[in-house]
Amino acid sequence: MVPIHFKDSPESVNTHSKKRDGDGGLSAYEVERLENIRQNQAFLSSMNIFQAMEELKPFTRPKPSQRGLMRSHAAVKEVLPARKSLRLQNIMAETLTLPPEPSSKLKYTPYSSLKHPAGPLPMNPVNMEQGSKLPSQLLELCSEDSTTERKMDLKLKEYCSALKNMRITEDTVAKVVKERVFSAAFHPCTSSLLMATGDMGGHLGLWKLGGDWGDGGVLLFRPHTRPVSCLAFSRARPTHLLSLSYDGSLRCMDVEKAVFDEVFIEDGLRTFDFLSHDCSTLLVGNWNGEVAIVDRRTPGNSHESLHSLDPKTLRCVSVHPLQKQYFAVSESSVVSIYDSRCLKKNHSQAVSTLQGHSLSISSAYFSPRTGNRVLTTCVDNHIRIYDTSAMTAESPLLTSIGRNIGTGYRLSAVWDPKQEDCFVVGSLSNPRRVEVFHESGRPLHCFKDDENLKTVQFVTAFHPTRNALLGGNSSGCLHVYTD
Numbered sequence: 072m073v074p075i076h077f078k079d080s081p082e083s084v085n086t087h088s089k090k091r092d093g094d095g096g097l098s099a100y101e102v103e104r105l106e107n108i109r110q111n112q113a114f115l116s117s118m119n120i121f122q123a124m125e126e127l128k129p130f131t132r133p134k135p136s137q138r139g140l141m142r143s144h145a146a147v148k149e150v151l152p153a154r155k156s157l158r159l160q161n162i163m164a165e166t167l168t169l170p171p172e173p174s175s176k177l178k179y180t181p182y183s184s185l186k187h188p189a190g191p192l193p194m195n196p197v198n199m200e201q202g203s204k205l206p207s208q209l210l211e212l213c214s215e216d217s218t219t220e221r222k223m224d225l226k227l228k229e230y231c232s233a234l235k236n237m238r239i240t241e242d243t244v245a246k247v248v249k250e251r252v253f254s255a256a257f258h259p260c261t262s263s264l265l266m267a268t269g270d271m272g273g274h275l276g277l278w279k280l281g282g283d284w285g286d287g288g289v290l291l292f293r294p295h296t297r298p299v300s301c302l303a304f305s306r307a308r309p310t311h312l313l314s315l316s317y318d319g320s321l322r323c324m325d326v327e328k329a330v331f332d333e334v335f336i337e338d339g340l341r342t343f344d345f346l347s348h349d350c351s352t353l354l355v356g357n358w359n360g361e362v363a364i365v366d367r368r369t370p371g372n373s374h375e376s377l378h379s380l381d382p383k384t385l386r387c388v389s390v391h392p393l394q395k396q397y398f399a400v401s402e403s404s405v406v407s408i409y410d411s412r413c414l415k416k417n418h419s420q421a422v423s424t425l426q427g428h429s430l431s432i433s434s435a436y437f438s439p440r441t442g443n444r445v446l447t448t449c450v451d452n453h454i455r456i457y458d459t460s461a462m463t464a465e466s467p468l469l470t471s472i473g474r475n476i477g478t479g480y481r482l483s484a485v486w487d488p489k490q491e492d493c494f495v496v497g498s499l500s501n502p503r504r505v506e507v508f509h510e511s512g513r514p515l516h517c518f519k520d521d522e523n524l525k526t527v528q529f530v531t532a533f534h535p536t537r538n539a540l541l542g543g544n545s546s547g548c549l550h551v552y553t554d
Contacts (some may be wrong), residue, residue: 095134122219127452139549140198187294187320193291194329196285197292198286205329212260213326214327220382230515233517233554237538238553241523243523243550247278248268250272253298256303256532257305258312259536265289267398268549273293273297273299294314299317307348307350311325313343320333339359342387351367354398356385356400360385362385362400384431385402386433387401387432387436400435406435408422422467437459439487441460446484448482451474454484456510475500480545484508489533489535492509493515495540502524504519505552523550527544529545538554540553
């Protein structure tokens, strides 16, 4: 075996100043050093070290996406002069007199009071120059006729084939908001992919895939001051995007008027859903276990009625897609289905209950086309599907799937609006992935990509008509799979 010389030998040290003829003026020490380098490289080559380094290159962490919002750079720190002791300089220290104590204690300012001024807010993108107008293409895109729907679900084999054809590339990843993604939705237009997402700081981002406005097709607004927990485009008026925030405001982004209108203002708001087919009536839930019925046609920003359901908490509401009088509520440890026509101010009677959860329930959604199923995600690390076709007093459990949904910021399973019996959920497993399941619990497809999907996708959503899927992570990036 060829010996490896990692340092100079004692003999070579004493020859630094000696020269050898015919070596281009190099000393004996330099010649020996070059020979050691050559032998070391030959030995490493014989061990296939360089080949192994090349094979490991695909597994190195890629650079974060440079599309979308520009990433903020660390501020240059001011260099302050070195501190010197006054005692060593023989300088007397100044005597400071403390101000008198305040007569009253400082008042705690709750987050809910940190709100924008009352009234509509202009749609001024914060990532564009002040006074910039909205791109005209945005109104054209949002006004596109998007009433066409897939009339029948695909057969399971065809659906799986469509999922396998969906890909993610470097061009379909972008930073759309500044902080953690809390909610996201596709606009129903089909000529382009337009997505909306809300983050932890109250920002709302719009991203047109392949767009040239703003920062790589991204427009950023700040209609709220706290996390945007719920987003939904109006099916009746696609130029309207409704957003609900923990700051106690529910607003409507009106692209035609270029404003964020106030819809409902009340502390402790958590979630909402459309209670009518024309999207004029809303069902809004809050952290206090109450639901409010809000009619957008009524002047003002108050509710029509308020009903107390669960004294502990309320995390999600979902309205039946066909029979709009029914809505499901994920309460402390049970999902209850109520009839909005029979609600009382207190102690309303549930039409049906979904039992079997041992901890709090993150979400509960009716299946998108018939409402014959309810999909729940529970903190006990299980995803469950219930049969609600008969609306009996206790809806039977069909499937239970064990999944680690995390703590703190939790994963939630959501239906594919194009497919009655299939849903999608992110994953905490490595390598990172997004998985699609059948209601029977059968895994249908796993979206993975070593280059472009390196983070947990806490928020996921399918396009209502196109083969497209988005996922949002904790740094404000959206990852899009499409065909």
